[in-house]
Amino acid sequence: MSDVVLFGILWVILTILGEIGVSLWGHNMYYYMASTQAIEGNHAAIFLMIFLTPIFMFVVLMLFFVPFRFRAKDGDRKVKAATFKTNRTFISIWVTVSVCVNVLFFIHPTASAAEMMFQEANPANQQNTLIVDVVARQWQWYFSYPQYGVTNTVNANGFNDLYLPVGRKVEFVLRSYDPNHTYDPNLDVVHDLWIPAFGIKEDVIPGETRFMYVTPNVITSFEKNPMVRVQCAEVCGPGHPYMWAPVHVVSSSNFATWIAQQKKQNG
Amino acid sequence: MSTLELRPDISPVPQVVKSKRMPPVIRGILWSAIGFLVINTLISYVLDPRYGHPFITQVSITFGWFAAMVGWVLGVGAWEGAVLPAFGHHGTLYTAPGWKRFFEYSTEHKVIGLQYIGSSAGGFFIAGLAAMLMRLELMNNSMWLFNYPQQYLTTVGIHGTIMMFSVGTVALVGGLGNYLVPLMIGSNTSAFPRMSGISVLLVPFGIVTVALSPLLGYWSTGWRGYEPLASQDPSGILFYYLGVFALTLSSLLVSINLTATVIFKRAPGMTWGRLPMFAWGITTVSLLNIIWLPEIQLTFVMSLVNRLVPLPLFTATGSPLTYMELFWLFGHPEVYIVVVPALALWQEIIPVMTRKPLFARQWGVIGLIFVMMLSGFVWAHHMFTNMRNVEMMPFSFFTEMISIPTGFAYLVALGTLWRGRLKFNTVSLLVLMSMFNFLIGGMTGVFLADPIINLQAHDTFFVVGHFHYTIIGGMVFSWLAAMYYWLPKMSGRMYNERLGKIGAIWIFLAFNLTFSQFFLLGLHGMNRWVSVYPSYLQPMNFETSIFAFLLGLGFLFHLVHIWWAWRAGQKAEGNPWESKSVEWITASPPAEESFPVIPRIVSSTYTYDNDEPAVIIPSDGKRVATTS
Numbered sequence: 001m002s003d004v005v006l007f008g009i010l011w012v013i014l015t016i017l018g019e020i021g022v023s024l025w026g027h028n029m030y031y032y033m034a035s036t037q038a039i040e041g042n043h044a045a046i047f048l049m050i051f052l053t054p055i056f057m058f059v060v061l062m063l064f065f066v067p068f069r070f071r072a073k074d075g076d077r078k079v080k081a082a083t084f085k086t087n088r089t090f091i092s093i094w095v096t097v098s099v100c101v102n103v104l105f106f107i108h109p110t111a112s113a114a115e116m117m118f119q120e121a122n123p124a125n126q127q128n129t130l131i132v133d134v135v136a137r138q139w140q141w142y143f144s145y146p147q148y149g150v151t152n153t154v155n156a157n158g159f160n161d162l163y164l165p166v167g168r169k170v171e172f173v174l175r176s177y178d179p180n181h182t183y184d185p186n187l188d189v190v191h192d193l194w195i196p197a198f199g200i201k202e203d204v205i206p207g208e209t210r211f212m213y214v215t216p217n218v219i220t221s222f223e224k225n226p227m228v229r230v231q232c233a234e235v236c237g238p239g240h241p242y243m244w245a246p247v248h249v250v251s252s253s254n255f256a257t258w259i260a261q262q263k264k265q266n267g
Numbered sequence: 268m269s270t271l272e273l274r275p276d277i278s279p280v281p282q283v284v285k286s287k288r289m290p291p292v293i294r295g296i297l298w299s300a301i302g303f304l305v306i307n308t309l310i311s312y313v314l315d316p317r318y319g320h321p322f323i324t325q326v327s328i329t330f331g332w333f334a335a336m337v338g339w340v341l342g343v344g345a346w347e348g349a350v351l352p353a354f355g356h357h358g359t360l361y362t363a364p365g366w367k368r369f370f371e372y373s374t375e376h377k378v379i380g381l382q383y384i385g386s387s388a389g390g391f392f393i394a395g396l397a398a399m400l401m402r403l404e405l406m407n408n409s410m411w412l413f414n415y416p417q418q419y420l421t422t423v424g425i426h427g428t429i430m431m432f433s434v435g436t437v438a439l440v441g442g443l444g445n446y447l448v449p450l451m452i453g454s455n456t457s458a459f460p461r462m463s464g465i466s467v468l469l470v471p472f473g474i475v476t477v478a479l480s481p482l483l484g485y486w487s488t489g490w491r492g493y494e495p496l497a498s499q500d501p502s503g504i505l506f507y508y509l510g511v512f513a514l515t516l517s518s519l520l521v522s523i524n525l526t527a528t529v530i531f532k533r534a535p536g537m538t539w540g541r542l543p544m545f546a547w548g549i550t551t552v553s554l555l556n557i558i559w560l561p562e563i564q565l566t567f568v569m570s571l572v573n574r575l576v577p578l579p580l581f582t583a584t585g586s587p588l589t590y591m592e593l594f595w596l597f598g599h600p601e602v603y604i605v606v607v608p609a610l611a612l613w614q615e616i617i618p619v620m621t622r623k624p625l626f627a628r629q630w631g632v633i634g635l636i637f638v639m640m641l642s643g644f645v646w647a648h649h650m651f652t653n654m655r656n657v658e659m660m661p662f663s664f665f666t667e668m669i670s671i672p673t674g675f676a677y678l679v680a681l682g683t684l685w686r687g688r689l690k691f692n693t694v695s696l697l698v699l700m701s702m703f704n705f706l707i708g709g710m711t712g713v714f715l716a717d718p719i720i721n722l723q724a725h726d727t728f729f730v731v732g733h734f735h736y737t738i739i740g741g742m743v744f745s746w747l748a749a750m751y752y753w754l755p756k757m758s759g760r761m762y763n764e765r766l767g768k769i770g771a772i773w774i775f776l777a778f779n780l781t782f783s784q785f786f787l788l789g790l791h792g793m794n795r796w797v798s799v800y801p802s803y804l805q806p807m808n809f810e811t812s813i814f815a816f817l818l819g820l821g822f823l824f825h826l827v828h829i830w831w832a833w834r835a836g837q838k839a840e841g842n843p844w845e846s847k848s849v850e851w852i853t854a855s856p857p858a859e860e861s862f863p864v865i866p867r868i869v870s871s872t873y874t875y876d877n878d879e880p881a882v883i884i885p886s887d888g889k890r891v892a893t894t895s
Binding site: 029031044045052055056060063079080082083084091099102105110111117118121176185189192194203207210227229231235237238239240241242 | 668688
C-alpha cells in the first residue's frame with residue numbers, strides 16, 4: 001500500500017509543478033501571435049496541456065518509479081514479484097478516463113474551435129471582409145485587392161508585398177496557376193499559404209479555388225518579426241524555400257495610403 | 268496438422284558443389300544486369316525507339332528494372348529453390364557453411380529473418396547518412412553543402428523512403444517476425460518458406476534502387492510523391508516508384524506468410540488465448556499490410572503510368588487531391604504498421620524482466636486489434652490544410668479516439684511493471700525509454716489531431732518532431748531492445764551490460780535533445796523541405812544538428828557493440844532471462860531444425876507467478892496429435 005501512497009504523493013507534486021509550468025510557458029507556445037486565429041489555437045493548445053499534464057506525469061513518474069522502487073537486487077531471490085494478473089478497479093478507471101478525456105477533447109477544444117473557424121467562413125458573416133486574391137506559382141506569391149481595383153502589389157524593389165489593415169477580417173482567395181503562362185493550365189503544383197504569426201495555413205491546389213480567413217489584431221510587420229511573412233509550406237520544387245513574401249499589418253489609414261500608392265503604380 | 272513432413276519437400280538433400288559454384292550474390296548481380304540489358308535494349312531500340320535513339324528512356328528503364336529484379340531474385344537462387352521445383356525438378360539447393368548462408372537463397376525462417384534484419388540495418392545506416400547530410404546542410408541557413416535545392420530534396424526523399432519502406436515497415440515484421448514467430452509458436456518452418464526466401468531478396472534490391480535514384484535525375488517530392496509535382500520532376504522519381512514497389516511487395520509477401528504461419532503452424536496447445544503478444548502484434552500488423560500495401564502499390568503504378576504515357580490524372584484539369592487521398596489512405600495505417608509490433612514487443616519483454624504475469628492481457632490484444640481497425644479511419648488528418656471543412660470533424664474524432672486503444676499498450680505495460688522485480692539491464696532500460704519517447708510522440712499527436720492547432724503546426728518541423736518521436740522513439744528503440752533481448756538466442760552470445768547501458772543513455776539523450784527542439788523550431792516558423800531558411804532560425808538549427816550527429820554516432824556505437832557481441836561476446840546461457848516462452852527451449856542459436864520434437868504448450872507463457880513450465884517436450888519423442 002505504501003507504494004501507492006508514495007506514488008500518489010509524487011504524482012500530485014509533479015502534476016502541480018507541471019501545471020505551474022503550463023501556466024508560465026503555455027502562452028509562449030506560438031512564439032509570436034498577430035491574429036485572433038493564432039490566439040484561438042494557442043488557447044486550444046493550453047487547454048490540452050492542462051489536461052494532458054497529469055496523464056503525462058503519471059506515465060513518466062511510473063517509468064522512473066519502477067526502476068528505483070521495484071528493481072531486483074542482484075542475488076536477492078527472497079523478494080518475489082507480485083502475482084496479480086488484473087485489477088478491475090484500475091482498468092475501469094483507466095478505460096473510463098481515457099474515453100472521457102478524448103470525448104472532452106473532441107467537444108472542446110476541437111469541435112468548438114472548428115465551429116468558430118467555420119463561422120468565420122460563413123458567407124453571412126462577410127459584411128466588411130477584405131478580399132485578397134492570392135495566386136501561387138512556382139515560385140512566387142501574387143496579391144491582388146479586387147475591392148480596390150489593385151492587382152499584383154509590389155514594393156519599391158518590385159518584390160511581391162502584402163499589406164493588411166489591423167482588426168479587419170481578411171478572405172484570402174487561393175489559386176495555383178502560372179499567370180505568366182496561361183496557355184498551359186496544368187503548369188503549377190500544390191503550394192501552401194502560411195503566415196506563421198497568424199497561426200494558420202491553407203493549401204493552394206491547382207484547379208481549385210480555396211479560401212482562408214484570418215483577422216490580424218496587432219500592428220506589426222516582417223521587419224519587426226520574421227514570423228510575419230507569407231511562406232510556402234508545401235514542397236513545390238527547388239524554389240520552395242525562396243517562395244515567401246513580407247507581410248505588413250498597418251492601421252486602416254496607412255492601409256488606405258498604401259492602396260492609393262499601389263493604384264498609382266498600377267496606372 | 269503436419270509440420271515435419273513438409274521439410275523434405277522444401278529442402279531436398281543438399282548437394283554442395285563448391286568448386287563450380289559462383290557466389291550467389293555475384294550471380295544475382297550478373298543475371299540482373301543481363302535481364303536489364305536485354306529488356307532495356309529491346310524496348311529502347313526495337314519496340315519503342317525515341318527521337319535521337321537514347322539508350323535509356325523512361326519506358327525502357329521501367330521494364331528493364333523489372334527484368335533486373337527478376338534476374339536478381341532468380342540469380343541468387345530462386346531459380347533452383349523455387350522455380351525448378353515448381354515444375355517438378357528437384358533443384359539443387361545449396362547450403363553454404365557459416366556466414367555464407369546469409370548471402371544465398373534460403374527457405375529457413377531464421378536465416379531469412381536475419382537477412383531481413385541485416386538488410387534493414389543497411390537501409391537504416393544508408394538513410395541515416397542521408398539524414399546526417401541534411402542536418403549538415405541545415406547548420407547554415409544558406410546553401411553551403413549542396414549546390415542546388417533539388418540535391419537537398421532528393422536527400423530528404425531518399426532518407427524518408429528508405430527509412431519507411433525498408434526499416435520501419437520491415438525490421439520488426441520481416442526481420443524479427445520471420446525469425447521469432449515460428450519459434451514462438453513452436454513451428455519448424457513458416458507457412459510459405461519458398462516465397463519467404465524470395466521476398467527477402469527484394470529488400471536490398473529496393474534499397475539500392477532508391478539510393479541510386481539520383482542517377483536518373485534529382486526528385487523533389489520527399490517520400491510522399493505528391494502530384495502534380497512528381498510528374499514534373501526529373502526522372503529520379505521513377506526509381507522512387509520502382510524501389511518502393513520492390514520494398515512493399517516484400518512486406519506484402521512477409522505478411523501473407525506470417526499470417527498463414529500464425530493460423531496454421533501453431534504447436535499443440537498454442538491456442539489463440541496463449542498466443543504470445545508479439546505474435547499477436549505481427550498478426551494484426553500483417554492484416555494491415557495485406558489490406559493497405561496493395562492499395563499504395565496500385566496508387567504508385569497509377570502515378571507511374573500517369574507519368575510515362577503521360578496522363579493528366581493529377582493536374583489542374585485532373586485532381587491533385589485524389590493522389591493525396593490515395594497516398595494517405597495507406598500512409599496513416601503505415602505508421603501503425605511501424606509502431607504496433609513495437610507496442611507488442613514491450614508487452615512481450617516486460618513480463619520476463621519483471622518476473623510477473625502479463626497484466627490485463629486481453630486489453631493488450633483488444634488494443635492491438637482496435638488500433639489496426641481504427642487506423643483506416645484517420646488518414647485525412649494529414650489533409651486538414653487541404654480538405655473541405657465539412658470533412659474535418661470525423662477524421663479529427665477518430666484520430667483522437669485511436670489514442671484510447673494505443674493507451675491500452677501502456678495500461679498493460681505499466682500494470683505489469685507495478686510491483687514486479689525488474690531486472691534493470693540494457694533491455695528493460697531501452698523498453699522504458701521507448702515508452703517515454705512514444706508517450707511524447709503520442710501526446711504531441713493529440714495537439715495535431717485538433718484542426719485549429721494543426722493548421723499552425725502542419726508542414727512544419729513540429730510534425731517532423733512528432734513522427735520521429737513515434738518512429739525512432741517508439742520503433743527503433745524497441746528494435747534495439749529486442750536485438751539485445753534476443754541476441755543470446757540468435758548468436759548464443761551475450762552483450763556487454765555496461766556498454767549496452769552507456770549506449771542506451773547516449774542515444775536517449777541525443778535523441779531527445781535533437782527532436783524536442785524540432786517542436787520548437789516548427790512553432791517558431793521553420794517549414795519542412797527547405798535547405799534555406801530565415802536567419803533567425805539558425806542558432807537552434809545549428810545546435811540541433813550537433814545533437815543529431817551525436818545520435819548518429821550513438822546508433823553506430825550500438826551497431827559496433829552488437830556486431831562485436833555477436834562475434835566475440837561472452838557465451839550466453841541457454842535461457843539467460845529465464846523466460847517461459849517457447850523460443851527459449853530451443854538451442855541458442857537454434858539448429859536448422861529448431862524443434863526436433865514439436866513441443867506442447869500447457870499454459871500461458873507469461874505465468875511467472877509459478878515455477879511450472881509453460882512448454883513441455885512430449886516424452887515419447889514423437890510428434891503429438893493436437894490435444895484438447
